[in-house]
Amino acid sequence: MTSQSSNAQVDVIYNDLVWSDEFETNGAINSTKWHHQTQLPSGGSWFNGEVQHYTNLISNSFVNNGFLNIVAKKENYTNQGVTKQYTSARLNSKFAFLYGRVDIRAKIPTNLGTWPALWMLGKNVNESGGFFNSQFGTTGWPACGEIDIMEHGITQSQPAGYIQSAIHTPSSHGNTVNHGGTIASNLGNNFHVYSVNWSPFQITFLLDGVAFYTYNPAVKNANTWPFDAEQYLLLNIAMGGVAGNIPSNFTQAAMEIDYVRVYQNLDIDTEAPTNFTATVGTVTSSTVELLLNAEDNSDNVVYSINYDGQNIITANPSGEEKSVIVPNLMPTTTYEFSVSASDVAGNQYISNPILLSATTTGFTGCSGTDTEAQQGNFSIGYNYDFETIGTDVKITFELLDTDKVGVVAFLWRQNPFTEYQMTNVSGNVYTYTITGQTIGSTISYAVKFAYAGGLSVTRYFSYIVGEDCSLTVDSSYELDLFTFVNPATDYMYLKPNTTIDKVEIHNSLGKSVLVSSKPNDTINIQNLSKGMYLVTVYQGNRKSVKKMIVK
Incomplete structure (x- = not known):
């Protein structure tokens, strides 16, 4: 045994x-x-x-x-x-x-x-x-x-x-x-x-x-x-x-x-955590990393993070640093965080809370939605996001198809060809960060989604490291189909340049958060958290993708 x-x-x-x-x-x-x-x-x-x-x-x-x-x-x-x-x-x-x-x-x-x-x-x-x-x-x-x-x-x-x-x-x-x-x-x-x-x-x-x-x-x-x-x-x-x-x-x-x-765990715990520390780690245009550590006799610490009317609760073993990524933030915005430590039994650290402040960077990257496949096919498509963070590029893809089972994802570098297994974020969202890139250089990557019964591979996307842009499909399919009031609060006021078929909104991880198949000029976004989103408007086989900030 x-x-x-x-x-x-x-x-x-x-x-x-x-x-x-x-x-x-x-x-x-x-x-x-x-x-x-x-x-x-x-x-x-x-x-x-x-x-x-x-x-x-x-x-x-x-x-x-x-x-x-x-x-x-x-x-x-x-x-x-x-x-x-x-x-x-x-x-x-x-x-x-x-x-x-x-x-x-x-x-x-x-x-x-x-x-x-x-x-x-x-x-x-x-x-x-x-x-x-x-x-x-x-x-x-x-x-x-x-x-x-x-x-x-x-x-x-x-x-x-x-x-x-x-x-x-x-x-x-x-x-x-x-x-x-x-x-x-x-x-x-x-x-x-x-x-x-x-x-x-x-x-x-x-x-x-x-x-x-x-x-x-x-x-x-x-x-x-x-x-x-x-x-x-x-x-x-x-x-x-x-x-x-x-x-x-x-x-x-x-x-x-x-x-x-x-x-x-059977023991009754009456001792509060000790030696609690909280600092700011890596900051991007849409995320802030908080590094948390405390000790407790129960071997477990619970952390509560309050910010901008929202709350994150997580736990970690005693004495081990916990990295918490706060997502869906707005670029170039200062956020105040109130962080508390307790144990699973609810005993609170004596000097709760610790207050932290961090300002997000400006967004430097490219995002969009596509359906093109170089191998296999996509029934719905995929979202993609390339973001430069220092000299690193974080690449995130989400498979939108709902008919695929047992999905895993692999990042393909075009030249020289190399395959990397991507990390699952949630659902069918996968990410991989390539490090030590040169600002201004061009990289080209695709993603292979493998699943029960087959695989589908996206087209290769070329991205200039450090560039802020909107990656799109072939320009013959891309038109300026709409404008809108930006930033937006509670409602997105859409001004279409033609009759449109569908509006879809994705968050900074590429996850679809709102779809309107019968859009009008006013779209309710009250359920969206503050942060940056991508708005895609479709007309037939044409589409436009634009960034939206929700305040």
Whole structure:
């Protein structure tokens, strides 16, 4: 057995082991800890086109030599009046919890057509046959919330060893945009520790102690964050459906699990944080970085940042510097920040708050929207942004297509050709910063979006480092279709030069924040935060892109 994975790269450290199964007794699973979910959903088949029966047979789930084995098999099996050609097991934990860390050390199958999964559902889900359903099942999926710690087999276009983690909520579910993935070495032959760190502020997924995806929506409500209630664990192997065709020579595949461990913090904390410091880091035209650090006996510190009528709350391990990027600010504007430190129990730093001031720079960069592809195709298109910061260029792209699943992005340098994996910001927004550039030099980059079933590559964009401009599509498609009152407050007063079909507004990260398919001369922007935006006006295959500042 191994100890708990590294705590690095999470916001709240959970120290106390509150529930586990080390699978030390051979034979049937521990029925005081696990429930076999075998009842078929209405219609006689499991979801996502899956073709298996889940059973409570010891041949599908058993403990041997310190490992839980979940085995998917090819065999005719009749239950509940339905005959299927494959069997497997789906286990529910009889333990549910609110916030904490889960570590699962497992070796998973990589056979074609298999879909091994380690995941969580809200205790309140009304799913027939689930352990908690009869007493607590009041809420449908996805309003109950789903946290997928590890999935394999449903992103066939990804490289070998790719595992995915995902979040399903009312705001995005099914082909959710909230997902991330990474490569596990020698997957299928090696054991790996699959982890999720779930705090009141964010959900972080880790492979062998290294974080690779964090879900942290800016607005947390029932639509985006049903994760303020207890969840339980599920372990299973599904067959077929979105996992693809099952080869005719398939006989069986097994997932071996060494342990399942859940950590929380049990001690009552009455001590406030100490040694709190807050300073200003990197400043751009639309962002200010705040560097925060404090110490607390609980190993965790919560930071609250108030500015311009808005609030950011985040957490970080004690004694580790936290970088917080405040987004969507206006260029050449001075902002005042009030920063406080507390711990998770609510004990406040004695000298709260610390006051900071920072002035954003003028914008130096190019942004826009496009649909052109040099490989594959785009059903909707993509946003792009090149911004010069000192001698660095931050490149941000957002895939707007909603029909792509399992997306990852790679930045392509045109000459000499080089490929860099981009960092996922949120949804399908990806960024990469190239450093040490010469002001006035020309760079040329494209982005490859890879996804389940294929890939699409944007055209190459040439950008002059340090230049302030509006990148656009071919000039034959670009006209000055409109003017408007700028800066704007509450309403955008549009003055079109011709009949227009659509108006779309994107924020500084390239994310679409407002679309009007039947625009008039006055567009309500009261829900937009202060900052810089891009306004795109369309007429047929023509468009205009202009910057707008919202005060």
